Amino acid sequence: MRLLLVFFIIICSAAYAQLSFNGSDQFERELIQSINLQDSSNSLLIKNTLPHKHSFGNSVGQYFTGTVLSVIFPLPSLLAAFTEAMKTHGKSSGEEGLLALSLAAYLFGAGTGVYWVAHAQNRDLSYWGTIACAAAGGAVGTGLIGILATQYRTIPTWQAIIVFTTPVMGSMIYAGYFSDWPEESTLTSEILHIQKNILSHKDFIEQEKLFNIELLQIRLL
Numbered sequence: 001m002r003l004l005l006v007f008f009i010i011i012c013s014a015a016y017a018q019l020s021f022n023g024s025d026q027f028e029r030e031l032i033q034s035i036n037l038q039d040s041s042n043s044l045l046i047k048n049t050l051p052h053k054h055s056f057g058n059s060v061g062q063y064f065t066g067t068v069l070s071v072i073f074p075l076p077s078l079l080a081a082f083t084e085a086m087k088t089h090g091k092s093s094g095e096e097g098l099l100a101l102s103l104a105a106y107l108f109g110a111g112t113g114v115y116w117v118a119h120a121q122n123r124d125l126s127y128w129g130t131i132a133c134a135a136a137g138g139a140v141g142t143g144l145i146g147i148l149a150t151q152y153r154t155i156p157t158w159q160a161i162i163v164f165t166t167p168v169m170g171s172m173i174y175a176g177y178f179s180d181w182p183e184e185s186t187l188t189s190e191i192l193h194i195q196k197n198i199l200s201h202k203d204f205i206e207q208e209k210l211f212n213i214e215l216l217q218i219r220l221l
Contacts, residue, residue: 054176058121062175066113066134066168073109074102103138110134110167118175125179130171133178137170 054062081098088095111127111134119125141163148155148163155163 054118054121058117059172059176061117062114062172063165063168065117066110066171067165069109069113070106070165070167071109073112074105077102077105107131107134107138107167110137110165111171114168114171114175118172118179122175122179122181124182125175129179130174133170133174134167135170137167137173140170141166 077098081095081102084095084098108131111131114134115125115127115130118130144159144163144166145155148159152159
């Protein structure tokens with residue numbers, strides 16, 4: 001009877017050891033998969049920290065929106081200047097102030113349009129930096145007008161369009177190549193979650209090994 005009991009204990013211990021081994025092997029496979037996934041996520045994180053660029057669709061949206069707003073923003077002040085000129089027959093000094101306001105609104109419209117669209121893909125984009133580069137683009141456009149005026153009596157349409165949109169292009173160049181981009185990656189939370197799972201798997205395997213050692217010590221008593 002005692003031999004039968006010892007034999008039964010040995011059989012149960014062997015079965016439990018086999019199940020424990022299978023469980024450990026399963027967790028080790030999951031651990032390897034998690035490590036591989038972490039490596040691939042880290043490589044994606046490295047790629048994500050490389051210099052960013054706006055998508056083609058976003059760039060087209062920047063140009064279109066900036067051009068439209070550069071027309072819409074100065075309209076009120078231009079209409080006010082035109083009305084003032086009609087009333088005073090061009091003898092009022094207020095027209096110059098309204099024209100200056102129209103120019104400022106033109107530059108703000110170009111920069112604002114680019115900012116609204118570009119900010120969707122770069123939340124760190126500076127609004128005032130975009131406006132400043134719109135003003136720089138406007139200065140370049142003014143220089144181009146001076147150059148073209150020496151070559152043409154009437155500036156060709158396509159060149160006039162280029163000159164008109166220089167503030168928009170100045171803002172786009174800043175938004176795409178000189179602005180700051182977020183350093184935080186969207187993969188950060190995923191990587192932290194993977195690392196947490198890896199640690200939990202390791203802890204479980206270590207605890208299971210310690211349990212088996214304690215069980216063996218009990219058998220030897």
